[in-house]
Amino acid sequence: MPETAYTARTNNAFVLTETIRVAELMHLGATQEDIRQRVLVEDLFQLRSQVSRERALQTVLKRLQQVPEKYIQLIATGNPDTRRLTILFLILRENRLLRELIAEVLLDKIKAFDYLLTSADLRTFFEGKREQSSKVAAWSDSTYKKAASNTILVLINAGLLQPMSPRRNYQIRVVSVPSPLRQQLLADGLGHYLTLMLDI
Structure with missing residues (x-):
């Protein structure tokens, strides 16, 4: 990757x-x-x-x-x-932050049979990235908040997260990647993306 x-x-x-x-x-x-x-x-x-x-x-x-x-x-x-x-x-x-959120948070939760993503989980992840990366740490507060909310929005639009109440809690949804896309990714040696798409 x-x-x-x-x-x-x-x-x-x-x-x-x-x-x-x-x-x-x-x-x-x-x-x-x-x-x-x-x-x-x-x-x-x-x-x-x-x-x-x-x-x-x-x-x-x-x-x-x-x-x-x-x-x-x-x-x-x-x-x-x-x-x-x-x-x-x-x-x-193209989006490293999104890949890392899936790999470090969502996949770990799924392995533990925990399908609830909380606002606390997200805060811990995004604050951790700020501490680890001088690039993320240099973002203004408004840029940081927008980047974080857009990352979540991608997962909602893709169908991998379902918003729940109370607000800012989400259900993680394992999906099945349709066969034409799955076969294309495997043919191109990109099978690792299937895991990042929660096809597990």
């Missing part, structure tokens, strides 16, 4: 619909210029502000750049679970 640097992801965490729409265009052979035209001028994403359109498009294009066509095809043509979990895989590739 590549040790990418910690990056503060503070917006556009999952952008499911937008990622699917761009993947569909790419799969049909649209150029980046075509896609920009559709999003920024024709408002493909249905976002009122130009700034929001730009930001969402930048997130999606960055995510889908240098991705093998087979994964774009899974997002463009797969069923809802395949699409959602393929996007999760692409986010996991």
Whole structure:
């Protein structure tokens, strides 16, 4: 697993619909210029502000750049679970904080048959990262809070966490990765991502 640097992801965490729409265009052979035209001028994403359109498009294009066509095809043509979990895989590739939260907290809890993720668990994890990494420690409080909440939001949008009450408690959900995505990851020597997607 590549040790990418910690990056503060503070917006556009999952952008499911937008990622699917761009993947569909790419799969049909649209150029980046075509896609920009559709999003920024024709408002493909249905976002009122130009700034929001730009930001969402930048997130999606960055995510889908240098991705093998087979994964774009899974997002463009797969069923809802395949699409959602393929996007999760692409986010996991670039988001070290998310990988570590799953590996160090969620997987440990599942091994202990404990499927409740509490706000205290999350606080311990994120504060621990601040102590271990000068990069995370250098983030402003607002950046740190946004990065933490966005990391959780990715897991909720991917279906790996279910919000519960009291607020900021979550149920951990083990999932089954759909066969087309599973086979592609195994064929590419990326089977370790299946564990990070809680397919265990």
